Amino acid sequence: MNSELAQGSPEVILNGGQCTGPIQIRRHAIPPGGELQIQIILVALSDQAPQQGMTPPIERKSKPKKPLLVGNWTNQNPNTSGITRLFIHYMPSGDTAVHAWGSCGGGECDWGEAAALQASATLSVLWDQHFAVRRWLLSFDGQTRLLTLSEHSHYQDNSGRPDKDETSVFVRTRN
Numbered sequence: 001m002n003s004e005l006a007q008g009s010p011e012v013i014l015n016g017g018q019c020t021g022p023i024q025i026r027r028h029a030i031p032p033g034g035e036l037q038i039q040i041i042l043v044a045l046s047d048q049a050p051q052q053g054m055t056p057p058i059e060r061k062s063k064p065k066k067p068l069l070v071g072n073w074t075n076q077n078p079n080t081s082g083i084t085r086l087f088i089h090y091m092p093s094g095d096t097a098v099h100a101w102g103s104c105g106g107g108e109c110d111w112g113e114a115a116a117l118q119a120s121a122t123l124s125v126l127w128d129q130h131f132a133v134r135r136w137l138l139s140f141d142g143q144t145r146l147l148t149l150s151e152h153s154h155y156q157d158n159s160g161r162p163d164k165d166e167t168s169v170f171v172r173t174r175n
Contacts, residue, residue, distance in 0.1 A: 068121050068140045069096075073147050073170035082168055083149060084108055088116070088123070088138075098125050098138070131157035146171060 016166040073086040080103055096118045100111040116123040116138075125136040137150045146169040155161040 040132075068142070069118070069123060069147065070175045071139065072151055074173045076146075076169045080168060082151070082166055083111075085173075086138075086147075086149075086170060091115075096123060098123065100127075131155065131159075 009037075069088045070090065071088060073088065074135055075082070075084050083100055083102050085101050085108075089099070091097045091098055095115045097113050098116050099113045101108045103109075111127070114124045114125050114127055121140040121142065123136075123138040125138065127134040127136070132153050132155045134154075135152045139148050139150070140146075141148065149168045149170065151166045151168070153164045153166075155163070
């Protein structure tokens with residue numbers, strides 16, 4: 001079957017709406033006594049809102065941009081007695097997670113991983129360590145490119161320790 005490709009800008013009317021723009025039409029030479037089969041595939045390429053009676057355009061799924069918070073972060077204070085580093089990433093479910101390490105006994109303790117709630121350039125994390133509940137707010141500053149951790153600790157181990165608030169600043173690292 002011979003075919004040639006014809007390009008043009010004809011107007012096509014569908015469902016009461018209009019589609020104007022370049023379309024491609026493939027013409028096939030049909031031998032005598034042959035069958036004519038026509039297949040029409042239309043793809044909406046408009047970002048405009050559909051008009052009444054039109055089928056809405058297909059939503060384009062684009063790759064999300066790399067979130068501002070995802071990656072490795074190190075505390076600016078190398079002598080901190082608190083959180084030393086963070087790894088923020090996506091879990092297979094699509095949820096955001098924070099893995100944390102803290103200073104302890106001259107080394108680092110692995111705090112493990114906790115799910116985080118993300119809103120724009122901030123994350124909320126709740127750590128229930130049985131003896132204490134810690135609420136974190138991680139916020140990214142687009143101008144300084146720094147991540148600030150605001151931590152509130154409530155001790156529930158009957159030790160009599162008062163609640164404590166701390167702030168730490170982290171820089172992105174390439175680990």
